[in-house]
Amino acid sequence: MNLIIDGGTVVTMSPKGTIKNGIIVIEDDRIIDVGKSRELKHRYSGYEKIDAEGKVVIPGLINTHQHAAMSLLRGYADDFPLQEWLEKWIWPLEKHMTGHDIYVGALLTAIESIMGGTTTINTMYHYVEGGNEAQAFAKAGIRGTVGHVCFSWRKDEDRKALRALASDWHGKADGLIRVSVDPHAAYTVDPEYMKELKTFTEELNEKYGSHNSPIMWHTHAAETDDEPEKIKRAFNLSFKGSVIEYLDSLGVLGENVLAAHCVSLTPKDIKILKERKVKVSHNPISNLKLASGVSPVPNLLKTGVTVALGTDSPCSNNSSDMFEVMKVAAILHKGVCKDPTLLSAEQVLRMATIEGAKALLWDQQIGSIEIGKKADLAIIDFKKPNLRPLFKEVSHLVYAVKAADVETVLINGKVVMENREVKTVDVGKVLETAEKTKESLLDRLVEEKK
Numbered sequence: 207m208n209l210i211i212d213g214g215t216v217v218t219m220s221p222k223g224t225i226k227n228g229i230i231v232i233e234d235d236r237i238i239d240v241g242k243s244r245e246l247k248h249r250y251s252g253y254e255k256i257d258a259e260g261k262v263v264i265p266g267l268i269n270t271h272q273h274a275a276m277s278l279l280r281g282y283a284d285d286f287p288l289q290e291w292l293e294k295w296i297w298p299l300e301k302h303m304t305g306h307d308i309y310v311g312a313l314l315t316a317i318e319s320i321m322g323g324t325t326t327i328n329t330m331y332h333y334v335e336g337g338n339e340a341q342a343f344a345k346a347g348i349r350g351t352v353g354h355v356c357f358s359w360r361k362d363e364d365r366k367a368l369r370a371l372a373s374d375w376h377g378k379a380d381g382l383i384r385v386s387v388d389p390h391a392a393y394t395v396d397p398e399y400m401k402e403l404k405t406f407t408e409e410l411n412e413k414y415g416s417h418n419s420p421i422m423w424h425t426h427a428a429e430t431d432d433e434p435e436k437i438k439r440a441f442n443l444s445f446k447g448s449v450i451e452y453l454d455s456l457g458v459l460g461e462n463v464l465a466a467h468c469v470s471l472t473p474k475d476i477k478i479l480k481e482r483k484v485k486v487s488h489n490p491i492s493n494l495k496l497a498s499g500v501s502p503v504p505n506l507l508k509t510g511v512t513v514a515l516g517t518d519s520p521c522s523n524n525s526s527d528m529f530e531v532m533k534v535a536a537i538l539h540k541g542v543c544k545d546p547t548l549l550s551a552e553q554v555l556r557m558a559t560i561e562g563a564k565a566l567l568w569d570q571q572i573g574s575i576e577i578g579k580k581a582d583l584a585i586i587d588f589k590k591p592n593l594r595p596l597f598k599e600v601s602h603l604v605y606a607v608k609a610a611d612v613e614t615v616l617i618n619g620k621v622v623m624e625n626r627e628v629k630t631v632d633v634g635k636v637l638e639t640a641e642k643t644k645e646s647l648l649d650r651l652v653e654e655k656k
């Protein structure tokens with residue numbers, strides 16, 4: 207489809223900065239031109255047009271840490287410490303989730319994400335052939351890196367799932383879907399298996415990946431202070447130092463590794479992350495809700511580590527709203543460090559867009575509004591009481607915009623939401639199915655306990 211988005215303010219997140227009365231020209235899935243409307247408009251007559259007057263266009267937001275299917279468990283268990291929350295509540299119920307449940311949960315998250323201006327999700331969950339997150343993302347038309355989460359207690363199952371995931375989905379759905387290998391964490395994946403998964407990822411990359419479209423590693427690291435103790439207890443190990451040092455000693459850290467959380471870090475860890483080019487996904491709302499602590503993000507940024515943002519799962523957040531995450535990220539570190547100059551609005555918006563793309567090694571194609579990139583865009587209505595008066599768009603985007611202010615969303619050049627109407631799926635039906643699916647999941651848990 208040939209399309210122009212005309213008359214809005216375009217926040218490019220590229221060296222072109224913010225363009226007032228801008229125009230974005232899209233052919234098929236790509237942006238072919240961007241600039242001032244009066245300079246470019248006459249060259250593109252006959253194109254379909256979205257009138258963006260009074261609106262702000264941004265690159266679609268990139269959520270770098272999610273467990274999309276877990277929306278089915280939203281609000282099921284709150285206000286517990288991480289270990290108790292996982293072991294007593296989440297894992298026993300998740301055990302009963304089928305492929306169908308995973309699909310429904312992921313579809314619900316995809317819809318919520320699109321309606322909040324998120325166009326790419328990096329998700330870690332169980333890959334089940336016949337019902338999974340990749341299918342749900344493809345159906346909703348959202349971009350994503352879909353992983354399979356690996357645990358020591360099910361190695362054979364993991365290997366099989368990873369092979370199927372890579373061959374069925376990497377680069378599929380018009381390039382919307384990429385896949386990743388996801389060791390859950392250093393305390394649930396033993397050191398030998400961790401190393402094996404590294405080699406396994408290399409093998410999968412040789413077969414299915416490419417330099418421009420690699421199969422990544424997505425893991426949880428240093429989420430809480432007691433993680434080294436948990437690793438030692440789980441695998442009867444003794445080692446000195448932090449989780450990051452431990453992972454580095456296994457030789458698994460590298461530029462295709464995305465580590466979620468990185469809350470409990472020493473200055474030495476930050477140096478290692480920088481040297482190994484590990485990408486960090488900062489999840490401030492989840493970390494606060496689970497009382498894990500606060501990641502030293504200002505120091506990571508100062509050292510030059512790529513830091514992106516994530517919501518984490520819809521039951522540790524409990525929403526998939528990246529605007530909320532941006533605002534909390536921007537104010538949290540100011541408060542903790544008593545320094546209002548930390549994490550400026552501009553920097554935080556970068557973390558949710560272009561830095562998110564870098565963290566997923568996808569920045570050649572997404573993360574900014576530039577010629578040649580994929581047309582993944584969110585159009586936000588600024589004619590709202592919470593967005594007037596207007597001094598600087600970037601300030602409002604981080605501190606004042608709500609997910610509900612997002613009006614229209616394009617992914618891969620396709621309009622997936624127009625004037626808040628999702629085009630790819632019947633939202634009402636999905637909400638109904640999600641409620642039924644939750645009920646039947648609870649029934650199975652009750653049945654097991656009988």
Ligand SMILES: [Zn+2]
Pocket residue numbers: 271272273426466518519
């Ligand atoms: Zn997580």
